[in-house]
Amino acid sequence: MNKLWGMQEVADFLDVPINTLYxxxxxxxxxxxxxxxxxxxxxxxxxxxxxxxxPDGTA
Incomplete structure (x- = not known):
């Protein structure tokens, strides 16, 4: 199993602010x-x- 991601890693991956994730x-x-x-x-x-x-065009 891979290392779990925290909020910062997910925010970096998605290129969105952490507040958006919350x-x-x-x-x-x-x-x-x-x-x-x-x-x-x-x-x-x-x-x-x-x-x-x-869906296409969403991300």
Missing amino acids: QWRTRKYGPPGKRVGKYVRFVPDQVKAWVESL
């Missing part, structure tokens, strides 16, 4: 993330799959 989470949008203690962590393959699942 807003997406409150709206139940964005890549799936899991809470690990007080942190949100992401499986890199799931983030990439989420991007691939977006």
